[in-house]
Amino acid sequence: MDETIYIWSAILGVTAATFIARSSVLLLGERLRLPQTVESALRYAPACALAAIVANDLLFTAGALDLSFHNPRWLAGGVAIIIFAATRSTIGVIAGGMAAFWLLRAWFSG
Amino acid sequence: MREMLPFGPGVFAWGLVTGVAMVKSGLSIVESLGLSLLAYAGSAQLAALPLMAVFAPLWLVTLAAIIVNLRFVVYAALLRSHLGHLPANTRLWLGYFTGDVMFARFSALLAEEPDYPHRVAYFAGGATANWIIWQVSSVIGIFAAGVIPTSWGLELAGTFALLALLIPLCRQWPALGGVAVAVIVAVIAHELPLRLGLLAATLAGMTAAIALERRLRSTAT
Structure with missing residues (x-):
C-alpha cells in the first residue's frame, strides 16, 4: 500500500476510535439502563482515572517503579500537593511542580 | 470557558x-x-x-x-x-x-x-x-x-x-480509598500494553470506593 494512503487511513482510524470510545455510550442515551450500583460507582470514575494516570507519570522512571529519593518526579508531585493545599491555585501547582522537578533533577545530576 | x-x-x-x-x-x-x-x-x-x-x-x-x-x-x-x-x-x-x-x-x-x-x-x-x-x-x-x-x-x-x-x-473517605486502590493497581498493572492498566486501575478504584461507601453508611446507621 502507498505510504501516504496508509498514514491517512490510520489517521482516520484513530479519529473513528475517538468517536467510538467517547460518543457511543452517550448516543445510547436513556435507552441504556445501568444498575444503581454501577451508576453510583461512576461518581468515583474521575478521581480513580486521574489517580492512575498521575501515578503512571510520577512513580516510574524509564519504565521501572522508582520510589527512591532520587526520583525527582514523585518528589515534585509531593511539592505540588503541598502547594495546592496552601494556595488552592492550579497554576501554582503546575508552575511549582515543574520548578521543583527541574530543580530536583539538576540537584540529583549535579 | x-x-x-x-x-x-x-x-x-x-x-x-x-x-x-x-x-x-x-x-x-x-x-x-x-x-x-x-x-x-x-x-x-x-x-x-x-x-x-x-x-x-x-x-x-x-x-x-x-x-x-x-x-x-x-x-x-x-x-x-x-x-x-x-x-x-x-x-x-x-x-x-x-x-x-x-x-x-x-x-x-x-x-x-x-x-x-x-x-x-x-x-x-x-x-x-x-x-x-x-x-x-x-x-x-x-x-x-x-x-x-x-x-x-x-x-x-x-x-x-x-x-x-x-x-x-479526594475530600471524602470513599474517594480517597478508591484513589489509593487505583494507584496500587496502576503500579502493579503498569506493564500491561495499551494503557489497559489504566482501565483496570479505574475499575478497581471505583469498586473499592463503592464498597467503602457502603461500609461507612452501614456503620453510621
Missing part, C-alpha cells in the same frame, strides 16, 4: 509534547496536523505512532486507539445522565470533545450543584476552550519539533494539571 483557563498551561504543555512526538516519529507536518485536528486524542495519538511507524495493520491501529480511549466509555456513562436528553447529533459532538480535564471539571461542578441550569453551556464552552488550547499547542509543537528537546520533561506539566484536578476530588 473561564473555568478552563487555570488548566491552560497543563493542557498546552501536553499538546506541545504530542505535537513534537508526532513529527519526531516520522510523520510529515501535514500528516501530524491531520492527526491532531481530526483525532484530537492525546494518548491515543501517541499509542498509534509506533504502530504506524512499522505499518501495522489498520485494524490494529484503530483497535489500539479504541483501547487507549476506553476510560472515556466510563466517563460517557456518567455524562449520559446529564446530557442524555440532548439531540443525538449534539451528543455525538459533545462526546468527541470530552477530554480528561473537561470531564473532571464537569463532574466536580455537578457534585456540588446537581441541577446546575447552564450545565450544557458550561460543558460546551469548556470543551471548546480545551480543544482550542490543545490544537494551538499541538500546532506549535509540530512546527517547533526541531527546537524543543524532549529532555525538558514538559509532559509533566500536563501531569501536574491532572494532579490539581485530582486533589479536590
Whole structure:
C-alpha cells in the first residue's frame, strides 16, 4: 500500500476510535439502563482515572517503579500537593511542580 | 470557558509534547496536523505512532486507539445522565470533545450543584476552550519539533494539571480509598500494553470506593 494512503487511513482510524470510545455510550442515551450500583460507582470514575494516570507519570522512571529519593518526579508531585493545599491555585501547582522537578533533577545530576 | 483557563498551561504543555512526538516519529507536518485536528486524542495519538511507524495493520491501529480511549466509555456513562436528553447529533459532538480535564471539571461542578441550569453551556464552552488550547499547542509543537528537546520533561506539566484536578476530588473517605486502590493497581498493572492498566486501575478504584461507601453508611446507621 502507498505510504501516504496508509498514514491517512490510520489517521482516520484513530479519529473513528475517538468517536467510538467517547460518543457511543452517550448516543445510547436513556435507552441504556445501568444498575444503581454501577451508576453510583461512576461518581468515583474521575478521581480513580486521574489517580492512575498521575501515578503512571510520577512513580516510574524509564519504565521501572522508582520510589527512591532520587526520583525527582514523585518528589515534585509531593511539592505540588503541598502547594495546592496552601494556595488552592492550579497554576501554582503546575508552575511549582515543574520548578521543583527541574530543580530536583539538576540537584540529583549535579 | 473561564473555568478552563487555570488548566491552560497543563493542557498546552501536553499538546506541545504530542505535537513534537508526532513529527519526531516520522510523520510529515501535514500528516501530524491531520492527526491532531481530526483525532484530537492525546494518548491515543501517541499509542498509534509506533504502530504506524512499522505499518501495522489498520485494524490494529484503530483497535489500539479504541483501547487507549476506553476510560472515556466510563466517563460517557456518567455524562449520559446529564446530557442524555440532548439531540443525538449534539451528543455525538459533545462526546468527541470530552477530554480528561473537561470531564473532571464537569463532574466536580455537578457534585456540588446537581441541577446546575447552564450545565450544557458550561460543558460546551469548556470543551471548546480545551480543544482550542490543545490544537494551538499541538500546532506549535509540530512546527517547533526541531527546537524543543524532549529532555525538558514538559509532559509533566500536563501531569501536574491532572494532579490539581485530582486533589479536590479526594475530600471524602470513599474517594480517597478508591484513589489509593487505583494507584496500587496502576503500579502493579503498569506493564500491561495499551494503557489497559489504566482501565483496570479505574475499575478497581471505583469498586473499592463503592464498597467503602457502603461500609461507612452501614456503620453510621
